[in-house]
Amino acid sequence: MLFDLKLVETTYSKILTFETINPHIKNVEYAVRGELAIRAEEIKEELAKSGPGKFGFDTVVNCNIGNPQQLLQRPITFFRQVACLTEYPDLLLPENRDRVKALFPSDVIERAQLMLKQIGSVGAYSHSQGILFIRKDVAKFIEERDGYPSDPSNIFLTQGASTGVQSVLQLIIANSNVGIMIPIPQYPLYSATLSLFDAQPVPYYLNEEENWSLDISQLTSSLSTARDKGLNVRALVIINPGNPTGQCLTEQNMREIIDFCHQQHLVLLADEVYQTNIYQPTERPFHSFKKVLRSMGSKYDQFELFSFHSVSKGMIGECGRRGGYYECTGIDKQVIEQLYKVASVGLCPNVPGQIMVDLMVRSPKHGDKSYPLYQKEMSNIYESLRRRSIKLNELFNSLEGVSCKDAQGSMYLFPRIYLPVKAIEAAKAAGKQPDEFYCLEMLNATGVCVVPGSGFHQEEGTWHFRSTFLPPEELFDGFCERLKNFHKEFLVKYNGLKTI
Amino acid sequence: MLFDLKLVETTYSKILTFETINPHIKNVEYAVRGELAIRAEEIKEELAKSGPGKFGFDTVVNCNIGNPQQLLQRPITFFRQVACLTEYPDLLLPENRDRVKALFPSDVIERAQLMLKQIGSVGAYSHSQGILFIRKDVAKFIEERDGYPSDPSNIFLTQGASTGVQSVLQLIIANSNVGIMIPIPQYPLYSATLSLFDAQPVPYYLNEEENWSLDISQLTSSLSTARDKGLNVRALVIINPGNPTGQCLTEQNMREIIDFCHQQHLVLLADEVYQTNIYQPTERPFHSFKKVLRSMGSKYDQFELFSFHSVSKGMIGECGRRGGYYECTGIDKQVIEQLYKVASVGLCPNVPGQIMVDLMVRSPKHGDKSYPLYQKEMSNIYESLRRRSIKLNELFNSLEGVSCKDAQGSMYLFPRIYLPVKAIEAAKAAGKQPDEFYCLEMLNATGVCVVPGSGFHQEEGTWHFRSTFLPPEELFDGFCERLKNFHKEFLVKYNGLKTI
The missing domain is CATH 3.40.640.10 (Type I PLP-dependent aspartate aminotransferase-like (Major domain))
Incomplete structure (x- = not known):
């Protein structure tokens, strides 16, 4: 009897296997959260467990996704204040009025009231x-x-x-x-x-x-x-x-x-x-x-x-x-x-x-109580993004074998990289695209996670990567320095750019 | 020249038409938000514009969706309090401590802190x-x-x-x-x-x-x-x-x-x-x-x-x-x-x-500060749902030509309705399923919106509808009365049940 049960188990074949699922799902490629991102998660876990010992860095910097608040960009206060009050409308009851007035500007309270009147409950x-x-x-x-x-x-x-x-x-x-x-x-x-x-x-x-x-x-x-x-x-x-x-x-x-x-x-x-x-x-x-x-x-x-x-x-x-x-x-x-x-x-x-x-x-308008703070927060983030885009762009263009167009918009730079022959060969031997190989080496050496150009497709024979310029401004110089040193060492390791 | 432009316009055919879009989308049926729900929205708008004048009721009661908070079920306080603090973490800063402690129980504050520590920002x-x-x-x-x-x-x-x-x-x-x-x-x-x-x-x-x-x-x-x-x-x-x-x-x-x-x-x-x-x-x-x-x-x-x-x-x-x-x-x-x-x-x-x-x-546990209120809210809602399920079930079973099984679970009853021959003929003449016809008449007569059984499919030759029992308890007797009167009048209007 036991033998029979075992037999059933070992011969039971799964209905859903890699071979039998929807083939279109198998064909999906999604590099932004692909191998690089998974490796970055592993490193994070290792860092959390054993500290920076075996790495030359103590944090992973996720430049692979346009995810500003993960990199400590502060949310806009007005938005969060209104969201907060819509979550817990009891704060708007008369008995809480004084305390809530001391915690929230009057236009926030009015906006939350207006919103709740229109919406009813956020739970419906x-x-x-x-x-x-x-x-x-x-x-x-x-x-x-x-x-x-x-x-x-x-x-x-x-x-x-x-x-x-x-x-x-x-x-x-x-x-x-x-x-x-x-x-x-x-x-x-x-x-x-x-x-x-x-x-x-x-x-x-x-x-x-x-x-x-x-x-x-x-x-x-x-x-x-x-x-x-x-x-x-x-x-x-x-x-x-x-x-x-x-x-x-x-x-x-x-x-x-x-x-x-x-x-x-x-x-x-x-x-x-x-x-x-x-x-x-x-x-x-x-x-x-x-x-x-x-x-x-x-x-x-x-x-x-x-x-x-x-x-x-x-x-x-x-x-x-x-x-x-x-x-x-x-x-x-x-x-x-x-x-x-x-x-x-x-x-x-x-x-x-x-x-x-x-x-x-429907953001705060000139004359609203929350407008000055809103305006200040928006323009601070904007100016800082602009400065960081310029700084990172300059860094990329200063590196040997890297060229990068201006960021006119968005949150990304997409530098072109020219790679040493030996690096391309090493990538091939590792079964990877050359830009993927470069990005993995960057991640392992610096903790900076970017996305290889091949994840976005690119003209054949060219190599790129995408990086956000979202690391916090106070850490930005250090971040640039890490990238610069890595790139230099990478070129040395693979015998430099013999061909461009 | 103007003539030419006009010509272009009148001959320009849309790329996306009912005939040319993804045919699988066309095949989708979704009755919960189908014709009944659309008619209910229209009535709501008319009521808002011109008042109950032409209708025999002043509100639409949405029993077509299991949407408790739309029908004024109160959210669980603990849940909303924690959600509120995670939306606006500045409330947890030392300078706000006293006011916030007066507004929120200590276990709510601790839970929000724990959550934010694990999650970072809800905006990431x-x-x-x-x-x-x-x-x-x-x-x-x-x-x-x-x-x-x-x-x-x-x-x-x-x-x-x-x-x-x-x-x-x-x-x-x-x-x-x-x-x-x-x-x-x-x-x-x-x-x-x-x-x-x-x-x-x-x-x-x-x-x-x-x-x-x-x-x-x-x-x-x-x-x-x-x-x-x-x-x-x-x-x-x-x-x-x-x-x-x-x-x-x-x-x-x-x-x-x-x-x-x-x-x-x-x-x-x-x-x-x-x-x-x-x-x-x-x-x-x-x-x-x-x-x-x-x-x-x-x-x-x-x-x-x-x-x-x-x-x-x-x-x-x-x-x-x-x-x-x-x-x-x-x-x-x-x-x-x-x-x-x-x-x-x-x-x-x-x-x-x-x-x-x-x-x-991870709801509040015995001994937590928020537990008594949490427990009370949960059991009040539960007991009330149970009472309402029984009351509505009894109502349905008391109606001529209606039979309804107990609600053992969920938020719905699914009574079977036996319809007069004349009603079935009238439905056919209107190009509608008989249960759809019945539900539309119910909506127009009472403002109560339910979903015809045909929207869920059912054994051929049987007719049903689905109703939630979510209308607020204090209005529930009135709600039952409206349904009862409608059903009686419907039977009279269509000459009663000659066949079952």
């Missing part, structure tokens, strides 16, 4: 498209930003921009013959989602020489190639400001892109989550695609555009909250109904995230 | 699988509940149970020939998700006569039929306690189900979100599938089980927060890695939701 499911009151505020924000009308019924609140992007791609991808144009290098959410939904990426290359700008000729040739292969190319993704590349598009370039999509019958997906991370505001201000589109006149009235935004980026950096929205422009009503139906299967975006969206789009 | 992305500290607490909770070990590395925190269910189904559905067994009636998340991912529902019928119990013979015949058709049936979904049907499975029945899955090589998905909504705790206590499985000995060591839980239900009802978890039992390590990879594309579950999961699984 909301409208699946997001709370109407908040969607109205989003529409107003868009109107003020762009100078063109926006309709709350065309806005979907989401759990961060990522889920919004995924919903829209899922809608567009009618079958596996659908192609979606994505930039190279790109934020891997896009390639991962296309793998997951079994669509075909149609890559177009950004021009590194011209500060990662976007040539229409590139779009045209990429599209022709794909259509020649018989793909049904339906949409173009633009990330502006760029991730990982940090460029900010000119208005002229945006007009050309819109024209291209219009002529070629493509839906435009504009990932604009870094719209306030703009570091050359005079030379390269941010323009939304919605605004540029509307400025082009009635010829483009039927143009189909989805624009994404988030509370995770900007100076807010409330990544953990998963809040965001997308606006549908020129999208057929029946199609919006279908998006709503799918949203309703997931019930609703989380309400604390929706509240943060509201705070982002 | 966490580990994609969920914060390890919280997953450890979940594992401990499961161990204490079941008496068997649980491993944090097998636990995924999610944005409510729904996203967990969707991730797991996406994993299992390797192609469109995959069949998934689902109960009828069922919570429409399941049928909707199968449509979305293009898998084949393999329905098995619950036995209404036997209080919606589950016969193994039903499972066997349903599975045979599906396999005869060539489907690759890979998994069985059980909702226990049931939704919409409210039954709670016996341990004996659960053993049979496990045995059936084991013999038939099926993964078991156990939706256990109503595990604390148990209204006959002596006769029908809740057992988790994990516990029953482990109690069956080593023969079942390789058995593959996913168990889902949520902060949205129970006495907590924090639906808007989107917090939940699932535990993988017997799932291959490589498969868990793939689930992790997909989770990482979405970055992380929202951190305030994760915090609520932690609070649920």
